[in-house]
Amino acid sequence: MDYHIKDINLAEKGQLRIEWAEQTMPVLRLIKERFGKNRPLSAVRIGACLHVTTETANLMRTLKAGGAKVALCASNPLSTQDDVAAALVKYDEIPVFAIRGEDRDTYYQHIESVLATKPIITMDDGADLISTIHSKHQELLRQITGGTEETTTGVIRLRSMAKDKVLGYPIIAVNDAMTKHLFDNRYGTGQSTIDGILRATNRLLAGSVFVVCGYGWCGRGVAMRAKGMGAKVVITEVNPLRALEATMDGFQVMPIAQAAKIGDFFVTVSGDINVIRKEHFLLMKDGAILANSGHFDVEIDKKSLQKMAKSVRKIREFVDEYVLENNRRIYLLGEGRLINLAAAEGHPSSVMDMSFANQALTADYLVKEGDKLEKKVYSVPEHIDREIARLKLKSMGIEIDTLTSEQEKYLSTWEMGT
Known part of the structure; x- marks a missing residue:
């Protein structure tokens, strides 16, 4: 397995930190259990350019549990947690190309290493992976089913590409999910x-x-x-x-x-x-x-x-x-x-739980529906957003009301009025 990390001997420390983050990621844990049974991503190659953190590690493990073949590089030279990268390589056999503090040339070489795995689905945080495909590897566009984008900045770039009709495959804007931007971005x-x-x-x-x-x-x-x-x-x-x-x-x-x-x-x-x-x-x-x-x-x-x-x-x-x-x-x-x-460790894992649940379920959605989508930027399907919110509430022990049949009828008709 090809990989490029700082030090494989950091793996044990990274493993403990990944486990600590996983404790407050109950939604992703439930999805991982379901993926492990159904294997909806069997043999799907996923190329991910994300912050290499403890939370991202749990997403990678969820995708692998679903059968995906994952390769990961960093979306920011200073965001990589080297012990996490080592743990993913040693314990999960996931190819990781990320070293904290890497220079610009190394950063883009790591993107190239992920693209060498010929992904069918891309996961991006800032759209550097997608822009590299479009500028240097257009031959990959024929095989890519779709991709996801995590950030506001990346979505802005990709909507600009779609507007100019140069976007080569459909993208789902995970950043626009209510369970992402209302919580991840704010809290x-x-x-x-x-x-x-x-x-x-x-x-x-x-x-x-x-x-x-x-x-x-x-x-x-x-x-x-x-x-x-x-x-x-x-x-x-x-x-x-x-x-x-x-x-x-x-x-x-x-x-x-x-x-x-x-x-x-x-x-x-x-x-x-x-x-x-x-x-x-x-x-x-x-x-x-x-x-x-x-x-x-x-x-x-x-x-x-x-x-x-x-x-x-x-x-x-x-x-x-x-x-x-x-x-x-x-x-x-x-x-x-x-x-x-x-200077810190990024978002708390309980918040990233919802963001990465969106990533995992959206990957599943792209496998099933990607060939039906146009080459533009889509919002996360509402049923995915609602399911994540439901699972999060359940994990917190919070119950909510459901509509009565009378209330459903009232909301769906124009005849009842006052």
């Missing part, structure tokens, strides 16, 4: 982003001015958690509806050019490029701390910051100090990459 990103910032800096949030750039589901989550820790939260937005919502939620809303002057912490969660850039760095106070929780490291203009700085040094792990000409210091966390995975 997962909210908690894990704050966790990453605190681990990197050990700074107090209470009383600070905490600027959140973007008020989508991820931004909502980060703002909610920062507010809960006593920070004075400021939101920057370009969407008037989201800006209005942030205002109604009790947050101060202003342009980034104003926020740059007063912020102590800055977090970008917009999915766009150069949200914080040169003119904003020039306005920031001494000691401003910058972090990103968007998928790609493009939201903070690192190139301009590098050019502006008269000196750069790593002052502590995950913290780079940029000293500007006027001796003001700006601190960039985790090289501007996903701070929740660069």
Whole structure:
């Protein structure tokens, strides 16, 4: 079996951590048991480009239990947990191509290694796997049934491809599932982003001015958690509806050019490029701390910051100090990459339970229905979303009501009225 990881001797530690995560992933566990009996993915080759974490390991084991032949590479150079990669190779014989801190060339070579397995289904987190197929390996398009995409950023890229009619196979936007973005993006990103910032800096949030750039589901989550820790939260937005919502939620809303002057912490969660850039760095106070929780490291203009700085040094792990000409210091966390995975461990497993349940059931759906789908981006089928929510509630010991036959009739007819 071909693989490329840091150290196979880390496997035992990774195995224990995977087991710890699995304890709070009951929905995925139920799907794994069902897959083990029915084997719906028998001999299906799945190429996955995801964050190599304990939660992802449990997804890989679920897919393998269903009969799939899985190969995995990292979707971010700083998100790989090397002990997890080792455990998947040693104990599950899953080819993994991921090393924490890998350079750009190695990152793309690992994608090539996954594509060498000739996947029938792709799983992506940011769409790098899919874009590589379309730009360098179009011969693979003929055999691919479909794929999934986990992130807001990736879905934006793929919808653009579909709009331009260059998307070569159907994609299901796992990110758009209600059981994904309402929980993973809000509660997962909210908690894990704050966790990453605190681990990197050990700074107090209470009383600070905490600027959140973007008020989508991820931004909502980060703002909610920062507010809960006593920070004075400021939101920057370009969407008037989201800006209005942030205002109604009790947050101060202003342009980034104003926020740059007063912020102590800055977090970008917009999915766009150069949200914080040169003119904003020039306005920031001494000691401003910058972090990103968007998928790609493009939201903070690192190139301009590098050019502006008269000196750069790593002052502590995950913290780079940029000293500007006027001796003001700006601190960039985790090289501007996903701070929740660069400095912490990513989302809690109980949240990823639902996200990866969507991935597993969507793979099953693609095997059965993929040849009927057009080359465009689809939402997760509603019955999958509802089933995951039902299983999650069941695992939490929560019961809900069901409609009576009278209520069902009332909702399905126009004749009853008042």
